[in-house]
Amino acid sequence: xxxxxxxxxxxxxxxxxxxxxxxxxxxxxxxxxxxxxxxxxxxxxxxxxxxxxxxxxxxxxxxxxxxxxxxxxxxxxxxxxxxxxxxxxxxxxxxxxxxxxxxxxxxxxxxxxxxxxxxxxxxxxxxxxxxxxxxxxxxxxxxxxxxxxxxxxxxxxxxxx
Amino acid sequence: xxxxxxxxxxxxxxxxxxxxxxxxxxxxxxxxxxxxxxxxxxxxxxxxxxxxxxxxxxxxxxxxxxxxxxxxxxxxxxxxxxxxxxxxxxxxxxxxxxxxxxxxxxxxxxxxxxxxxxxxxxxxxxxxxxxxxxxxxxxxxxxxxx
Numbered sequence: 001x002x003x004x005x006x007x008x009x010x011x012x013x014x015x016x017x018x019x020x021x022x023x024x025x026x027x028x029x030x031x032x033x034x035x036x037x038x039x040x041x042x043x044x045x046x047x048x049x050x051x052x053x054x055x056x057x058x059x060x061x062x063x064x065x066x067x068x069x070x071x072x073x074x075x076x077x078x079x080x081x082x083x084x085x086x087x088x089x090x091x092x093x094x095x096x097x098x099x100x101x102x103x104x105x106x107x108x109x110x111x112x113x114x115x116x117x118x119x120x121x122x123x124x125x126x127x128x129x130x131x132x133x134x135x136x137x138x139x140x141x142x143x144x145x146x147x148x149x150x151x152x153x154x155x156x157x158x159x160x161x
Numbered sequence: 162x163x164x165x166x167x168x169x170x171x172x173x174x175x176x177x178x179x180x181x182x183x184x185x186x187x188x189x190x191x192x193x194x195x196x197x198x199x200x201x202x203x204x205x206x207x208x209x210x211x212x213x214x215x216x217x218x219x220x221x222x223x224x225x226x227x228x229x230x231x232x233x234x235x236x237x238x239x240x241x242x243x244x245x246x247x248x249x250x251x252x253x254x255x256x257x258x259x260x261x262x263x264x265x266x267x268x269x270x271x272x273x274x275x276x277x278x279x280x281x282x283x284x285x286x287x288x289x290x291x292x293x294x295x296x297x298x299x300x301x302x303x304x305x306x307x
Contacts, residue, residue: 005170030174033172033174035171035172036174065174065176065177067173067174067177069171069173070171078177078180080176080180082205084205092202092203092205093180093183093202093205093207094205095180
């Protein structure tokens with residue numbers, strides 16, 4: 001059985017993610033690999049990534065995948081977006097530029113804090129530390145237009161389907 | 162994979178495994194005689210790859226640059242990628258009409274294990290070029306393609 005040696009810490013974190021999910025975030029482990037999570041993050045309100053209200057909220061649903069490497073929690077989880085997103089700190093392959101996923105990782109952080117930080121990154125794009133040069137340039141030269149493109153991509157790709 | 166530790170049961174899922182391979186390929190491998198990269202930077206599932214092998218010394222392949230196509234389907238790395246030469250080559254494990262590396266004639270693909278990587282495939286093909294049954298075979302003109 002592939003998951004027989006799952007550390008207690010991962011089991012605890014998983015149970016809490018399922019029983020007390022953070023608002024706008026869901027994360028559930030896959031059946032055949034308890035270190036591999038399917039994640040959904042709702043685009044925050046007041047951000048270009050939020051859904052549209054038509055009686056109820058439509059879209060603005062971003063799919064991600066998360067993997068806890070063997071070294072976790074001494075090493076950060078690996079996370080990427082599967083939904084296409086127009087954001088200066090996220091590249092075409094969905095890779096995320098976020099300090100806590102790299103040199104600022106600490107074992108005191110958890111899956112939950114990582115996902116909340118990614119959600120916060122959607123509210124606060126940082127074009128000064130870009131992963132996608134072109135998008136960052138767009139953001140710095142014409143923020144209003146870049147935000148429009150981000151909204152358009154949210155409508156096109158983040159339907160949650 | 163480390164042996165003897167409880168961690169040996171950790172399975173890196175396909176996409177994260179391919180991201181690791183991508184990063185390794187971007188950094189550059191060893192002496193640079195084999196290399197690879199993604200074909201379509203927009204494909205979130207990272208399926209199509211191009212590999213390059215520089216023909217080994219003291220063989221008919223010396224100085225030639227061979228391009229290959231590797232395709233990692235959804236079941237990679239449980240299953241091996243499909244591998245074919247784009248540049249024409251005369252080699253015992255390569256189909257003469259299509260350029261496909263035939264798994265039956267290439268042990269690494271026939272006896273595939275999850276730990277094997279695209280780098281391993283290219284490195285092993287380079288060794289195969291220098292094997293006694295391949296190193297002196299007459300080759301098609303340089304710069305021709307399947």
